[in-house]
Amino acid sequence: MTDPTEQKGTRFMKRMLPAIIVLFTVAIFIPSASFAKSKARIRIKMATLAPRGSTMMNIVDELRAEIRKKTANEVDFKVYCGGVQGDEKDVLRKIRMKQLHGGFFTGHGLGQIVPAVRVLEIPYLYWNYGETTYVREHLERTLNQYFEDEGFVVMGWNEVGFVYTFSKVPITTLEVARGLKWWVWEDDPIGRAMFKVLDISPVPLSFTDVMTSLSTKLIDTAPTTPFGAVAFRWHTRFQYMSEYPSTIAVGASIIDKDIWEKVSPQSRKTILDVTKTYYDRLIRANREENRKCIEILKKSGISIVPNNPNDPELQFILDAARKARESLVGKIYPRELLDQTLALLKEYRENHPDSTIISVH
Numbered sequence: 001m002t003d004p005t006e007q008k009g010t011r012f013m014k015r016m017l018p019a020i021i022v023l024f025t026v027a028i029f030i031p032s033a034s035f036a037k038s039k040a041r042i043r044i045k046m047a048t049l050a051p052r053g054s055t056m057m058n059i060v061d062e063l064r065a066e067i068r069k070k071t072a073n074e075v076d077f078k079v080y081c082g083g084v085q086g087d088e089k090d091v092l093r094k095i096r097m098k099q100l101h102g103g104f105f106t107g108h109g110l111g112q113i114v115p116a117v118r119v120l121e122i123p124y125l126y127w128n129y130g131e132t133t134y135v136r137e138h139l140e141r142t143l144n145q146y147f148e149d150e151g152f153v154v155m156g157w158n159e160v161g162f163v164y165t166f167s168k169v170p171i172t173t174l175e176v177a178r179g180l181k182w183w184v185w186e187d188d189p190i191g192r193a194m195f196k197v198l199d200i201s202p203v204p205l206s207f208t209d210v211m212t213s214l215s216t217k218l219i220d221t222a223p224t225t226p227f228g229a230v231a232f233r234w235h236t237r238f239q240y241m242s243e244y245p246s247t248i249a250v251g252a253s254i255i256d257k258d259i260w261e262k263v264s265p266q267s268r269k270t271i272l273d274v275t276k277t278y279y280d281r282l283i284r285a286n287r288e289e290n291r292k293c294i295e296i297l298k299k300s301g302i303s304i305v306p307n308n309p310n311d312p313e314l315q316f317i318l319d320a321a322r323k324a325r326e327s328l329v330g331k332i333y334p335r336e337l338l339d340q341t342l343a344l345l346k347e348y349r350e351n352h353p354d355s356t357i358i359s360v361h
Contacts, residue, residue, distance in 0.1 A: 040068060040076030044259055047085035047094070048104040049207070059285065063278040070274060071267040079104075087206050088112070089187070095256055102152075102255035106160060108185050108207075110252055114146040115189070115332035119341050123194050123247045124321035126345070127357040129287060132159065132248045134348040135341055142337070152254045155271070156279035160249035161225035161290040162358060165242040166234060168220045170305045174198070174313050183210055183222040190247075193327050197320040210234065225249060226293035226360070227286070235297055243307045243359055294360050304360055 064077055085091050085100065088109030094100040103109070110117045120139070126132045136157060144154045171177050177200060184191040184202035195202045203219050213219045214237040222234060223246055229235040253275075260268065298304070307314055329335050349355050 038073055040071075041074050042259070042262055043076050043078050044101045044255060045078045045080070045099075046102045046104065046253070046255070047080040047091045047100055049083045049087065050081055050104070059278055059281050063274065066274050066278075067271055070270045071263075074267050075263055075271065083208065087208055089206075098256075098258075101259040102155070102253065104158075104251065104253045106251045107249055108188055110250075110254070111189070111332070112187070113150050113152060113254070114143065116146055116334065116337055117143055117250075118190050118328075119333045119337055120250045121190060121247050122321070122325045122341070123190065124318055125325070126248050127355060129159075129358070130352060130355060131345060131348050132250075135344045136250065138344050139337075139341065142340075147254060148257070151257050153257055153260045155253040155255055156275040158251045158253070158279055159283045159286055160251050161227055161286055162245035163223045163225055163247045163249050164229075164245050164360065165221065165223050166229055166238040166302075167222075167240045167305075168238055170240045170303070171221070171242065172305065174316065177221075180221045181217075181219045183213065183219040189328060189332050190324075193324040194321065197324045197327070198317070211237075223247075225290055226297055227290045230293040230296055235300060235302060239301070239303060240305050241297060241302050241360065243304050243361060244357055298360075 068076055080100075085094060085103075088103070088105055089112065091100060091103045091105075092109065092112055095102065107118060107121045120132070120136055120143075126135070136159075140154075140157060147154050165171060167180060169176065169180070171180070177198070180200075182195065182200055182202040184195060184204050186204040186206055188204075191202065203213070205213055205219070210219070210222060211232060211234060214222070214234065222238075224232075224234060226241075229238070229241075263271070325338065329338055
C-alpha cells in the first residue's frame with residue numbers, strides 16, 4: 001500500500017521544478033503568444049539542465065515577454081532545456097564553438113570559466129541568506145568584470161540554495177564520514193580541497209550520474225539543496241539529512257559577448273534592468289521552494305542528524321574548511337578577493353549581531 005505521505009510528496013514534486021538550484025539559477029524561456037508570428041531580429045540560443053514544467057515558468061515567461069516587448073522585438077531567447085545540449089561542460093564547449101550563445105549555470109559551471117566565482121561557495125563560511133546576499137551583491141561588479149575579461153556578459157545572478165549532506169546512515173562522527181562513499185562533482189576544486197583536508201576519498205561523477213550511482217551503490221552520500229533532493233528524487237535513496245548546511249550554491253545566466261554586442265546599446269540596458277527585477281523574484285521563489293521541500297523531506301521519512309556546536313569534531317571540520325579555503329588561494333581565487341570576502345562577512349556580522357546559522361529545524 002502506498003504511504004499517504006509519499007503520495008503527497010509525489011504530488012508536490014510534480015508541481016515543483018524538477019531541478020536543483022546546487023542548480024541552481026536556471027530558467028526556461030518559451031514563446032509568448034503576442035510575438036508568436038513575428039521573428040525577433042536577434043535570437044540568443046541558451047541551454048539549461050532544467051526541464052520544462054517549472055514553478056518558475058510564470059516568472060521567466062513574463063521576463064522573456066517583457067524583454068521582447070521593451071526591446072521592440074529586437075531580442076528573443078531560444079532555450080534548450082532538460083539537458084538536451086548536455087551537462088554544463090558540454091554547454092560551455094558548444095558556446096565556445098559558437099553553437100550556443102549562453103546558458104544558465106550553477107557555481108560549478110561558472111567556475112569552469114571564472115574559477116574565482118567559487119569564493120561565493122566556500123564551505124562552512126556562510127550562515128544564512130542575509131550573509132550570502134550581502135557578500136554576493138558587494139562582489140558582483142568585480143565578478144562581472146572577471147566574466148567580461150573571459151568574453152561573457154552576466155545577465156543575472158541567482159541563488160540555488162543552501163546545501164545539506166544526505167546519507168544512508170547518520171553521520172555522527174568523522175570516523176563514520178570517512179567510511180562512506182561521497183559524491184563530489186567532477187572537476188570541483190572546492191569539493192576536492194575540502195575532502196582532502198578531511199582525509200576522505202570522494203567519488204567524482206557528473207551531476208547526471210548521481211541517481212544511477214546511488215542505485216548501484218557506487219555512492220551512498222551526497223550534498224545537495226533540499227529542493228534538489230526532492231526534485232531529482234534523490235531523497236528516495238537516503239534516510240538522513242544534516243541539520244546545518246555545508247555551503248551555499250549560487251548560479252548565474254551568462255551570454256557570449258559576440259552575440260551581446262550585436263544587440264543595440266539601449267536594448268542591452270533594457271535587458272539588464274528588466275532581468276534584475278525578475279531575478280530578485282526568482283531568488284525569493286527558490287528560497288520558498290527550498291523551505292517547502294524541507295517539510296516534504298521530513299514528512300517522507302528523512303531524519304535530521306543533529307549537530308552540537310560545541311562538538312570537538314565539528315570544530316575540527318570548521319578548522320578543515322579554513323585550511324581548504326587557504327589552500328585554494330592563488331589557484332582559483334586571488335588572496336585579495338578572499339580577504340575582501342572575509343571582510344564583507346565580518347562587516348555584515350558586526351552590523352547584524354543576531355545573525356545565526358540556518359537550520360532545518
